[in-house]
Amino acid sequence: MTIADAAPRIARGELRSEKLAEECLAKIETLNPKLNAFITVLAYQALVDARKADREIAAGRYLGPLHGIPVSLKDLVDLAGSPTTAASLVRRDHRATKDAVVTARLRAAGAIFVGKTNLHEFAFGTTSEDSGFGLARNPVDPERSPGGSSGGSAIAIATGMSLGTVGTDTGGSIRIPAAACGVVGLKPEWGEISASGVVPLSRQLDHVGPLAQTVTDAWLQYNAMRPSNKRWTSAIETAPIKGLRLATPAGYFFDRLDVDVERSVLGTIDRLRGAGVAVSEAAIPHARDMAAIYLHLVFGDAAEYHASTLDRRPQDYTPNVRLRLEMARCVLAEDYIRAMRGRALIAREVDRALDGVDALVLPALAIPAPPIGAATVPVKGGADAVRTLMLRCSQPFNLSGHPAISLPCGTTPAGLPIGLQLVGHKGATPALVQAALAVERAIANAG
Amino acid sequence: MTVAEWLAMATADAARRGLPDLVPALEGLARATEALRAADWNDDADGETPVDDEESA
Numbered sequence: 001m002t003i004a005d006a007a008p009r010i011a012r013g014e015l016r017s018e019k020l021a022e023e024c025l026a027k028i029e030t031l032n033p034k035l036n037a038f039i040t041v042l043a044y045q046a047l048v049d050a051r052k053a054d055r056e057i058a059a060g061r062y063l064g065p066l067h068g069i070p071v072s073l074k075d076l077v078d079l080a081g082s083p084t085t086a087a088s089l090v091r092r093d094h095r096a097t098k099d100a101v102v103t104a105r106l107r108a109a110g111a112i113f114v115g116k117t118n119l120h121e122f123a124f125g126t127t128s129e130d131s132g133f134g135l136a137r138n139p140v141d142p143e144r145s146p147g148g149s150s151g152g153s154a155i156a157i158a159t160g161m162s163l164g165t166v167g168t169d170t171g172g173s174i175r176i177p178a179a180a181c182g183v184v185g186l187k188p189e190w191g192e193i194s195a196s197g198v199v200p201l202s203r204q205l206d207h208v209g210p211l212a213q214t215v216t217d218a219w220l221q222y223n224a225m226r227p228s229n230k231r232w233t234s235a236i237e238t239a240p241i242k243g244l245r246l247a248t249p250a251g252y253f254f255d256r257l258d259v260d261v262e263r264s265v266l267g268t269i270d271r272l273r274g275a276g277v278a279v280s281e282a283a284i285p286h287a288r289d290m291a292a293i294y295l296h297l298v299f300g301d302a303a304e305y306h307a308s309t310l311d312r313r314p315q316d317y318t319p320n321v322r323l324r325l326e327m328a329r330c331v332l333a334e335d336y337i338r339a340m341r342g343r344a345l346i347a348r349e350v351d352r353a354l355d356g357v358d359a360l361v362l363p364a365l366a367i368p369a370p371p372i373g374a375a376t377v378p379v380k381g382g383a384d385a386v387r388t389l390m391l392r393c394s395q396p397f398n399l400s401g402h403p404a405i406s407l408p409c410g411t412t413p414a415g416l417p418i419g420l421q422l423v424g425h426k427g428a429t430p431a432l433v434q435a436a437l438a439v440e441r442a443i444a445n446a447g
Numbered sequence: 448m449t450v451a452e453w454l455a456m457a458t459a460d461a462a463r464r465g466l467p468d469l470v471p472a473l474e475g476l477a478r479a480t481e482a483l484r485a486a487d488w489n490d491d492a493d494g495e496t497p498v499d500d501e502e503s504a
Contacts (some may be wrong), residue, residue: 021457035493178499244488286487286488289482289483289486289488291479291482292480292483292486293481293483294480295479296483298481299476319468323466323468323469323472324472326461326469327469327472327473327476330453330457330473330476331476332448332453332480333484335480335484338483338484338489339483341488341489342483342486342488345488
C-alpha cells in the first residue's frame with residue numbers, strides 16, 4: 001500500500017493508523033532478522049502515536065496526507081528520546097534530546113515513527129556493508145547489497161516495513177539504494193530541506209530527502225519536509241509527457257555501464273521519445289574530473305568532523321571506515337581548495353546542460369546491486385571498483401546542488417532493479433517531480 | 448609539495464603508526480590528486496591571469 005492509497009482512507013476513517021502501524025511492525029518482525037534494515041524499532045511508541053492519530057482524525061482534526069502514516073528515519077537523523085547511532089559503535093551511547101528539523105516537520109504532519117534504519121557507517125560508503133550493527137541486505141537478493149548509504153531506508157520501503165522514510169544523500173546515498181532496491185529516491189536541491197539535527201558527512205554536499213514506493217509518495221513526504229511557508233496546499237499535477245524536453249548528458253555517464261543497465265536506460269529513453277518526449281544531447285565537459293573533485297571535498301569535510309573521535313576511539317569504527325577516515329586526514333589544503341574551484345565549475349556546466357530543457361535524463365546507478373563483498377564488478381570496457389561505479393552517475397549533482405530523482409525503469413534478467421535519474425533546475429524541485437510523475441506513468445504504460 | 452613527495456610522507460607516517468592497510472588506499476588517493484591537479488581548469492601563478500567565467504567584458 002502506498003501513502004497516496006492509504007491517506008484518503010485514513011482521512012475517511014476507513015483505515016486506522018493503528019492497523020497500518022501493526023502491519024509495518026509485523027513486517028519488521030518477520031523480515032528484519034534477515035535483511036537488517038532497522039537498527040532501532042519503536043514498536044510501543046509507534047502504536048501509542050498511531051492510536052492517538054486515530055483519535056485525532058476521528059475528532060475531525062486531520063492534518064493531511066501523512067497523518068497516521070508509518071515512516072522510518074535513517075539513523076543519522078535525530079528523533080527525540082532515541083539513539084542516533086549513525087550505524088557506528090562510536091555513537092552507541094547517544095540519545096537525541098530533540099528532533100531534527102526534518103523529524104519535527106514530519107511529526108507536525110502527523111507521521112508515525114516506526115524506527116531508525118541501518119546505513120553505511122556515518123554514511124561514508126555506498127553499500128551499507130560497513131555498519132557497527134551488521135550489514136544490510138538487498139530484499140530482491142539477500143546476497144547482494146541494498147546500496148547505500150541509506151540502505152536500510154530503501155529496504156524498508158521496498159518491503160513495506162514503512163510507507164515513507166527519510167534518507168540523506170552526499171554522493172548518491174538516496175538515489176543509489178533507491179535504484180538498487182527498486183524504489184523512488186528524491187534528492188531535493190542542496191539546502192532546501194534543513195540538515196539541522198542530522199549527523200553530517202560533508203555539510204556542503206549533504207542533502208536530506210525522501211525515499212518512497214512512488215513519485216507521488218516521495219512528493220507527499222518532500223512537501224511535508226519543507227518549511228511551512230513553502231509547502232504546496234493543493235495536489236501536485238503530472239506534467240504533460242508530450243512536449244517534455246529531456247537531455248542526455250553524453251559520454252562519461254554512459255561509457256562505463258553494466259550492459260543490462262545500459263539496455264534498460266536507453267530502451268526507456270527510446271520509449272519516452274516514442275511517447276512524445278523531445279530528447280536531445282547535452283554536454284558536461286568536465287564530467288571526468290568530478291570523481292577527484294568529490295573525493296577531496298568529502299574527505300576534507302569528513303576528516304574535520306571525525307578527527308577528535310578518531311584520535312580517541314579508532315577501534316570503535318568499522319575497519320574500512322576507519323581506514324577511509326585515516327586516509328581522509330591526509331588531504332592537503334591546496335587540493336581541497338582546488339576541489340572547491342572545480343565544484344563551482346561543475347555547477348555552471350550542469351546549469352548550461354539544462355539550458356532549454358526541463359531535465360537531464362541518465363542512469364541513477366551504473367550497475368545493479370553488487371554482490372556483498374565484491375570489490376570490482378564487470379562493466380562495459382572492463383571491470384571497475386564497486387565504489388567508483390556506484391557514485392559515478394549521482395555524485396555530480398551533489399557537487400552542483402541540483403535536484404535529482406531516481407525512479408525504477410526495469411530489471412536485469414535476474415530481476416535486479418535498475419534506476420533512471422532525472423536532474424532538474426535549481427529552484428524548481430516541484431517541476432522536476434512533475435516531470436518524474438509523467439515519466440513514471442509513461443514507463444508504467446509501456447510496461 | 449608534489450604528489451610523489453606527499454605520498455612518500457603519508458606512507459612513512461602510516462608505517463610509523465602501524466597502519467600498513469592504509470598504504471594501498473593512499474596510493475588510490477594519490478592517483479585522484481594527480482587527476483585533480485592535472486585538470487585543465489587549474490591556474491598557474493606564472494600563466495594567464497585568472498578571469499571569472501561568469502563575467503565577460
